Amino acid sequence: MARLPAVLEVLSRLDGRSVWSMETVARALREAGYLPPSQSGWGAEHVRPPHAAVMLIALMGTDAPSASAEVAARYWPLRSLAIPHHLPDPLSAILRLPFGPALAGLLEAFPTIVHETRGARWELTISRPFPVAELRIREGTGIRLVAQWCSTPDAGAVIIDGAHRGQCVNKITQTTVTEETFSSLSALTNSLEAGE
Template sequence: MHDSERLARAPVLGKTQNREKIMAKLPALVDAIAEVDGRDRATIDHVARVIREAGYIPTTKRGSGASEMTAREAANLLLALKGADAPKDGPLAIDRFRSLRQEETPHSGVNYEGFSQLPIAIKNVAEARTFGEALEALIDGAPELSQCLRQCVFEAYGEPRAPLIFKMVETGSFAGVEVTLKRYQAEVALWRNFAGQPETDFITTFLPDLERQEAGFYGAGTKDHRVAVGFGFPTLIHIAQTLSPDERR
């Protein structure tokens, strides 16, 4: 495969945060994802080994000298886990999903009235060229997004009920971000559901790069078998807090 197609192996010039604070190693990242993924740790670890051997996670010595994980490595592992049918297909899933390009009008049909200020992480998603950049922005920006969700809950429910409601937000209820993967497209949505009234404050879609699609980069045709896989705020904040322990609340 041409070097330009190895999107996950080159540094991404995105608006990310906290890179200098990241201290987690690969085992800690595997532990964090296993806690929210639903599959056992051995499965997550196997996928991590496959993509590490393919060059999507740095291969270094063990122990204190091992490479520190960043949002890029976390995004690669998520894409391999969520976007591939088998561990061996993880590297291909990373390349294909990372290359998806954002539609030109991510803001159409949405409103921001539920938030006093649109979270920086979501603004960075809106400015991302590719889904790879957008996913990294969500991971790096999850702590700030957490604060915005707290403020949103406080404004909706007031101080007495806010702590209880936010505990539910942390498990994916009431408000959050939803990331949905399909073959091959991706969607990012910022949503809330207070008092039984669901609202979408932001939504954007990432579609195949046309030149790559014409060259067969996404496979030979699309079968009529449609599977969507999603993950949300609980996964994003758990990973972010693992990468930067000082961001834990």
């Protein structure tokens, strides 16, 4: 498994923000208990799929590193909504989990899932400020929604109940990552070589 500095470097390249910003996000998540205590350099903690998943959620869910822990707390427990599709194992079982564990499971099983889905292209989208996440798979010219997570079964209630006083409910920001992000993070978190 890779150490945290290597993961932060890859996230920086994928996200476009500086490594310093990634370190600030990691520090906020560590202080909130989402990442294990760590040291610099060779003393840095090895990153497992749940750690990479919470980092990805924080990066997709906010542009403010100081809000990372709050975003992780809002998005990690999102409930899976049933999407009636036949999906190969282990994908179908993973997508029934809450959002955070599902994202960690996707990162851990990514090589197997890619093989089972025959190289289909992935898109994970997080909407904010209202906590909704969706996973789509592109196959040929078609796109299909294969998973959706939200805080309540009624998607309309997410917007109404989640709105803060004075907040515009018509302005929704979406952040999308593709299979390139999954592939990169999966390779780092599943590597057998320590310190890669």
